[in-house]
Amino acid sequence: MTAQLNHTILEATDRDGTAAFLADLLGLEPAPVYGPFRVVELGNGVSLDVLQADGPVHAQHYAFLVTEEEFDQIWGRIKERGLPFWADPHHGAAGEINTNDGGRGLYWSDPNGHNLEIITRPYGG
Template identity: 75%
Template sequence: MSVHLNHTIVPASDRDATATFLVEILGLDPAPEYGPFRVVSLGNDVSLDVVQAGPEVPSQHYAFLVGDDEFDQIWGRIKERGLTYWADPFHQRPGQINTNDGGRGLYWSDPDGHNLEIITVPYGGG
């Protein structure tokens, strides 16, 4: 068996709100509880296990590879909510998307400041 990422833990100041934010923006199924976690299941058998943390949450980066239709839907939900988005990870190009590697990408923040990214082509052009 090759090595696959199975899950990663996402710390949150409000576990339920963060899990709900992720599933709503990304268009995923509701996140069930599993022990102290809310499990956000992604399409490649990987999950984001959202856990309650203290009031100060260290910012992490989570990138999602999506198809063109999913990109348009997610981007639409970001705009509908009035969320700021950027074309770059350092948030220097607000209100823009990038076309890196022949695809499209953008960044936005979750309620705890995690830097979220969607891309349609993997880095290096896939």
């Protein structure tokens, strides 16, 4: 059997708000509660299990592979909400998207400072 990622834990200063933010922007179902988590189910069977942090959140990077149509929908929601976005992970190219590897990509931050990314082609593809 090949190992597959099943879930990862995402710390948040506001568990419910962060889960709603992610589900809304990514066009996913609302995140149900499972124990101490809000479980954001992604399309490939992997989940982001949002956990209320007891202290400072350690920002992480989460990248989502999406279709061209999904990219346009998510980008539209980012712009509708007036969220800043960048073409690069260091947030140097504000208001731009990238065309790396023949696809499109962009970065934005969630309310906890996590660096989120959508791409339409895997890197190196």
